[in-house]
Amino acid sequence: MAGIIHLLLLSGLSLQFSHSLQPQFVFFQTPKTWTEAQSICREQCFDLATINDMREMEIVLEAVKDKYDDAVWIGLSKGTTLRWHWSLADDEFYKEGERNYLLWSSVTGNNCAVSSNGNLNMYGCDYLKYSVCFDATKQGADQYILNTQSMVWTAARDYCRTNYTDLTSLRNDAEYQIVQEVASGSEVYVGLFRDPWEWSDQTDSSFRFWNPAETVWTSGTQNCVAMLKENSGKWGDRACTETHPFVCDCRNKLSFIKLRISPQDSMLDLNNPSVQADILEQMSQKLRSNNTTAVFRLTWRKQADGRVFTKEP
Structure with a gap:
């Protein structure tokens, strides 16, 4: 473990070990x-x-x-940045890279998404559309159910949550193909939406429970x-x-490590989200490679000004 901690001290992140505690x-x-x-x-x-x-x-x-x-x-x-989320928030549902496997056909300023002919289109959330639900209790193609009642996105989400599991996610090419077949040529809402809301603990829960x-x-x-x-x-x-x-x-205890990092590239912006994501991924791979048995989650802890790193004089 000493080698891991040494590497963490060089990288600059907060480390959480949860050991599968129940929510409290x-x-x-x-x-x-x-x-x-x-x-x-x-x-x-x-x-x-x-x-x-x-x-x-x-x-x-x-x-x-x-x-x-x-x-x-x-x-x-x-927060200050609009980000895309899947309505079905379960981390265990997604393999690495599947949350962001977004095959866009059109890019606009809208904040919900429809599936159309095997791709995604940004769409206004207030339009009445068919939708495709996902049922985690079934297997294969039976998991994907076409809802032929025309609804706005939030109503479609609530319908799918009430009757099945949630609006469907599109995690890979196979799911894009299945949803295209289930939709039978219709534009259908899927579970993708974007908003600027952030959780205080910096976790990435996409669950929302807005009033109707x-x-x-x-x-x-x-x-x-x-x-x-x-x-x-x-x-x-x-x-x-x-x-x-x-x-x-009160479910977990957090361990925070205050760190200093000296990048080899002096032009590297450590407050760039993509740079921070790359560092987190490298740290996660290092932890996994050391065969630790703890359940862990690595996140950056933002300062009052919204930044993770502050350049020293």
């Missing part, structure tokens, strides 16, 4: 601003709650029940997210300076 969400009833709630969660637990799927959402709903009057903070806030009146949120919203009493716990945006109860995520 703790409800704090004393109202705080979003930033105050984040600080308390990080001091007393792990961070503000990250919610990865509907099962965890139900755990959080059970934890807060009727103990709040208006809103409850969770760990989601608005909202589509895929991008602009014109407040910067922090809360569960709303009036929508039975579904999410809405609120000003971060409002004070509300909050939910902390």
